[in-house]
Amino acid sequence: MSASLSAALARSRHQLLPSKRKLDDTAASTSTSTASSTSRACPATNPSSDACLSPPPVMPPLHFFVRTSSKTLVVHAHPSDTVNSVIARLSGPSPAADLRLIYQGRQLQGEETLASCKVQPDSLLHLTARLRSTRCPRAWQLANDICHPRDPYLLDSLVKEFLSLSPSPALDGELSDHLDVFLLSGAPVALVKFYLSHTSMPVRVVADRSIRLFTTDATLPKDFQVRCLPILLEFCRLLGSTAGRRDLLYQSCRGALATLLDLQEWRTVGPFRQPANAIPQLLPFAKEMAEIVIAGLSSEAMLISSKDLMEFSNFMRALRVQIQDWMGGVGPMPRELYSSPNACSTSNSSSSSSNNTHRQLDGWIHALYSTYKELIEKVNSCLKKLNTDLINGKSVVGESDTRLLGPSRILSVLTELNHFSGIYEDAEMTLVSVLTAHRVPLNALVRHAKRHESFCWLLKHRDILDFESRRNLALMMFPEGRDDYHELHEMLIDRSQLLAESFEYITQAEASSLHGGLFMEFKNEEATGPGVLREWFCLVCRAIFSPQNVLFLPCANDKRRFFPNPASCVDPLHLKYFVFSGRIIALALMHRVQVGVVFDRIFYSQLSGRTITLEDIKDADPLLYASCKKILEMDPDILDSDALGLTFIREVDELGSHKVIELCPGGKDLSVNSRNRDVYINLLIQDRFVNSISKQVAHFAQGFGDILINAKEQNFFFSSLDLEDFDRMIGGSEGVVDVKDWKAHTEYNGYKPKDRQIGWFWKVVEQMPPERQRMLLFFWTSVKYLPAEGFGGLGSKLYIYKSTESQNHLPSSHTCFYRLCLPAYSSLSTMRSRLSMITQDHVSCTFGTW
Structure with a gap:
């Protein structure tokens, strides 16, 4: 547990030692600094803490002396107070950012605690003013001109010049010094004052334009804009507290701030480097956007603008990142930390200023929880x-x-x-x-x-x-796969070399190039477009899962289900082909093509990271399943008599050789009995269905992940779906085609529903065997397996167009548009003959045009 979270929890469980810290002013404190504050002091605690929830030991109060330019002050504080918090109490009317504490000749860093600085009781510290940087004389001059312009109408020109003089973002230190000048000089305050001026509208317009240079200047590089975050933050504070949240300029600054928080570099900038500083800075914006979102949801239409939603998400995300850092990567926080507004503070009415400091630090915990609720x-x-x-x-x-x-x-x-x-x-x-x-x-x-x-x-x-x-x-885990001609992955495939050439095109391509559209064309054929692509997917998958190619084996009980072949190593390229197979299946899903192939449970379970059980092997190897069931159900006395002669081995005939595999060390000498039969069955299943195909599964998963937006989410994709879900997504409907549904989703051009040719057409279709119906559908649309919703899931109606060709011509199709061109045949027999010809396997795959 982080020190911050542990300390907050300790404060919620134990009252801190009451102490009244006071500032014993022996004389009025003076300061020579005139610069404006650039940030709010936000104390942080760094108590010594274990990973457990036990509170750290309570440290006694600390008193010491602080010497200013003219007086010596007695200060009472707590060792966990930060240097910034002490300076803030001592600063009086002077900006805390312009002051520093010196102890034993060393300047103390603002985020450090008094304990970490090893400040001893009764020691003497010096409070001095920071000297303004002389590294940026021209920047100071311009900033002074902005604060006290001779001609207010030139404000935007002065701001432009200030920005143009900024060092390169590569010179981070110099750029930070340059931009700090803008804040230290009080330029944001001056510009906001001019903007709020009611005496001169033109000056207000110029001030508006000047401030917007930090929000809308597209010429400024992003890394430079990120460095301007403290300036934008200051504008938001000033405008929000004066002009109000409905002010358009305030909203513009807030939107620019939210946009920059979407960039990774924002956490390296000034007030956002430390969670203890960043959380109080971000919380007001997150709460404000939450209020806007709630107001939108409260409307009758529940409308929230895209801009408001973006700002809400960005502020919440930035706040969440800082909170997770504050928590030290552990969590969630126990309920006692946020159950009430006072959960993180003491209940003593005379709490010390140290406790007030802790309230400021921990108060966000309940405030954010209230927003969540x-x-x-x-x-x-x-x-x-x-x-x-x-x-x-x-x-x-x-x-x-x-x-x-x-x-x-x-x-x-x-x-x-x-x-x-x-x-x-x-x-x-x-x-x-x-x-x-x-x-x-x-x-x-x-x-x-x-x-x-x-x-x-x-x-x-x-x-x-x-x-x-x-x-x-x-x-949604897949890319969109837009058919943008600038991003198409083009393929020209010879049908006679379908698998080999497809393998080359897909495996040699960079994964990112497959995230766009695919342009598919068969050699010596005119047809192109989505219909040809759908046909290619079906043909390639049929080749991949063909037993002749030894990559996959069909299940004995369901020939449509496949799992990797343990003997696929006969092909030296088999692992690359599994990468190829994974890419093809993922691409088919991405392009919404059902290929009529489904996975066996043992294969799918491994892809999803689930453990294989006996019930999972039922379809893949029904004989082994039955044998294992018998062993588990066998009378213990028979099994213990060693009548079966079983030991912890598995015998395999592979590539013409006989091998004996021990399921565990010394397995050949370990007999199976009633006490260890469960272990034996589990080891047998693990070796037969996991170890034997682990490389094939891993390479398939690699190829599948290549197509996802985030390759690391491959396991999450499969674990998020049931096997039956995946069946419907990639396999499609395997039942009989519903001709009634087919007719309901078909429209006509040149024909009318009651024309005799249309009546004959549907009569012939109804009389076709299911496989012929699928052939006709494939010829018509390049869709052989319908989505789970049937024809309604295709995303488009089907069309029958009246062809001007003579009766001697066969029907033709434009598969991209689900269009069948049907000549006006003169008889039912002619219609049946022509449809019979186009539903032959070798015809249905080659007769579509585009």
Whole structure:
């Protein structure tokens, strides 16, 4: 546990030793500094602490002397107080940032505690003013001109010149000094004063334009803009406390601040380097945006603008990062730390200033928790209202206007709330209870959710989600695969060399190049487009999983299910082919193509990281399954008599040779009996179905992960879905084609539904065997296996166009558009003959055009 978290917990469990620290002023304190403060002093504690929750020993109060320019002061403090907190108490009217403490000839750093600085009782410290930097004379001159301009109408020109003189971001120290001048000089205060001027509107406009140079100047490089974060923070504070939160300039500064917090470098800048300093800086903005989000959700349409949602997410994320650092990477916090506003402070009414310091440090814990509670309660009420609207048949999830996403914004808010589970002890339980109580509206939102990778956390609660929701979230883990001609991966394949050439095109490609669109064309054929791509996927998968290619074996009980062949090593390239296979299956999912192939449970379980059990091998090896069941059910006396003669070995015939594999050290001499038969069965299954194909599974997983947005989430993808989910996503529907559903999703051009040719067509289709129906569908659309929803899941209607060709011509198709071109045949027999010809296997794969 981090020192900060341990100390906060200790303070919540034990009252600190009461002490009244006071400042014994023997004379008025004076200061020669005139610079403005650049940051608020925010004390941090660094108590000595174990990883356990026991409180650190209470240190006695510390008193010492501080010499100023004219007087000596007696100071009472606590060893855990920071140097910054002491300076803040001594600064009086002078900005604390302009002062420093010297002890034994050494300047004390602001974030250090008195204990870490080894300040001794009754010692003497010196309080001195910082000297302004002379490294930036021109910057000081410009800053002074901004504060006291001869001509206020030239303010924006002065600010532009100041920015143009900034050193390169590569010179970090010099750039920081340069930008510090802007703050130390009081330039932000001066510009805000000019902006608030009611006597001269033109001056107000110029000041507005000057401040916006820090928010909208696209010419400033991002790394430079990040260094301007302290300046933006100061503008936000000044404008928020004067002009108000509804002021457009304030909102612009706040938006720019939120945008910069989306960059990684922000944590290296001044006030954000230490969590104890950063948390109080970020919390007000996070609370403000939470209030705006709650107000949006409270509206009738539950609308939150994209801008407000972005700012809310960015401030919350930045705050969360700092809190996790403060917690030392452990958590969540025990409930006693945040259960009440006073949980982290003492209850003694005469608390010392040290306790006040701790209140300032730890007060955010309850404040942020209160914000979390308000958000989760608002989301709960919104989901409840949404459920009522769904029951009453109201349209609640609109897809027509992308600017007004309405209730779908709830998912984004839920995503932020989910992150609180790592901070507060009861946050996850509260969130799950809300999700569980509102399954129907939650699933409605997830089914309609647009691509948003951060929603995938919902898959951790897959039992709450239906299949369509789980599928939508899982597919968000893939790239969009846009058919952008600048990013297409082009392939020209010879049908006679389908597998070999496809292998070369896919395995030699960089994974990132496969994240865009695929352009597929067969040699000596004119057809191109999505229809040809769908055909290619089906043909390649049929080749990959063909027993002739020894990569995969079909299950004995279900020939449609496959698992890796332990003997695939007969092909020296077999592991590369497994990488290729993983990429192909992932690409098929990414492009929403069902290929009619499904995985056996032992294969899928290993991809998802689950342990293989006896029930898992039932389809892959029914004989071994039956034998193992008999051993487990056998009378103990018979098994202990060694009648079976079983030992802890497995015999394998591989590549013409016979091998004996010990399942454990000394296995050949260890007999199977009633006491160890469970262990024997588990070891046998592990060796037969895990160890023997571990390399094949690992390489397949590698190839699959190559296509995901984040390759490391390959295991999470499979563990988020049930095997049956995956079957429906990649295998498609294996049942009989529903001709009634087919007709309902077909429209006509040139024909009318009651034309005799259309009547004959459907009569012939209804009389076809299921395999011929699939051939016709494949010829028509390049879809052989329908989605789980049937024809409604294709995303487009099917079309029958009246062809101008003579009756001697066969039907043709434009598979990309699901279009069948049908000549006006004069009889039912002619219709049957022509359809029979195009549903032959060698024809249905070659006759489509585009």
